[in-house]
Amino acid sequence: MRLTMYTDYSLRVLIFLASKQPDELSTVQEISDAYRISKNHLTKIVHELGKLQLIETTRGRGGGIRLSVDPKDINVGKLVRKTEDDFHLVECFDPNKNLCVLSSACRLKSVLYEALQAYFTVLDGYTIADFLHNKDEIHALLFPTSQS
Numbered sequence: 001m002r003l004t005m006y007t008d009y010s011l012r013v014l015i016f017l018a019s020k021q022p023d024e025l026s027t028v029q030e031i032s033d034a035y036r037i038s039k040n041h042l043t044k045i046v047h048e049l050g051k052l053q054l055i056e057t058t059r060g061r062g063g064g065i066r067l068s069v070d071p072k073d074i075n076v077g078k079l080v081r082k083t084e085d086d087f088h089l090v091e092c093f094d095p096n097k098n099l100c101v102l103s104s105a106c107r108l109k110s111v112l113y114e115a116l117q118a119y120f121t122v123l124d125g126y127t128i129a130d131f132l133h134n135k136d137e138i139h140a141l142l143f144p145t146s147q148s
Contacts (some may be wrong), residue, residue, distance in 0.1 A: 016142060
């Protein structure tokens with residue numbers, strides 16, 4: 001299973017925000033600079049994370065973004081389900097596009113479905129907080145010039 005950049009960046013934004021103090025605001029530019037990724041792409045992701053009520057935004061001078069929920073309350077499996085378009089691992093997972101002649105007799109679909117469920121079982125066992133046990137190391141990588 002491969003995650004889209006959208007989901008990858010969504011996770012990175014949440015980890016970035018979770019690595020800061022709860023009341024500390026960040027900007028999309030700051031996140032873009034830290035990860036060396038497109039500000040335009042991050043702007044869309046931040047907007048969506050706001051719609052999912054995972055972050056709050058403050059507009060205007062001195063504004064920024066921060067988590068609106070505790071990192072331990074952001075389940076990774078749920079986030080991945082919300083940020084990915086589909087989980088069609090193979091053609092037969094999509095009934096509207098399935099042209100495989102083996103579909104009625106093939107057991108591959110059930111095995112892959114079982115694997116996908118195992119994948120989500122693992123992701124469902126983690127929250128963003130689980131990625132912060134080495135918070136000092138993460139902070140040093142994201143903010144190399146600041147003092148911790």
